[in-house]
Amino acid sequence: MKNADLMGSVASRRIKTLMRMAEERILEKKPAAKKLAQRYVKLALKISEHYKSNVPGDLKHRICKKCGNFLVPGINCTVRLVSSHGYAVYVCECGNEEHVFYKKRR
Numbered sequence: 001m002k003n004a005d006l007m008g009s010v011a012s013r014r015i016k017t018l019m020r021m022a023e024e025r026i027l028e029k030k031p032a033a034k035k036l037a038q039r040y041v042k043l044a045l046k047i048s049e050h051y052k053s054n055v056p057g058d059l060k061h062r063i064c065k066k067c068g069n070f071l072v073p074g075i076n077c078t079v080r081l082v083s084s085h086g087y088a089v090y091v092c093e094c095g096n097e098e099h100v101f102y103k104k105r106r
């Protein structure tokens with residue numbers, strides 16, 4: 001294994017750990033814990049940027065691009081399906097919308 005591969009795997013493991021920790025903080029439903037979750041997300045994005053390691057697809061859609069919240073449906077975001085166009089809309093509590101396609105676009 002090359003050194004770059006090793007760094008990439010360590011970086012992706014750290015990103016996943018930080019995201020898991022962010023979700024745990026959001027589930028605590030406390031204002032201080034929410035700030036901590038935003039910090040974890042920020043750190044994960046910094047690690048991803050520095051090591052050029054992508055945030056996994058399933059986790060990438062769970063970050064608000066405006067405020068950096070980790071989106072947990074029912075706690076800090078609502079999910080609405082737009083079946084005619086084949087996408088889900090994640091609306092963050094800051095008002096930002098994230099569209100996640102579940103149907104292949106033609």
Ligand SMILES: [Zn+2]
Pocket residue numbers: 064065066067068069092093094095096
């Ligand atoms: Zn937001």
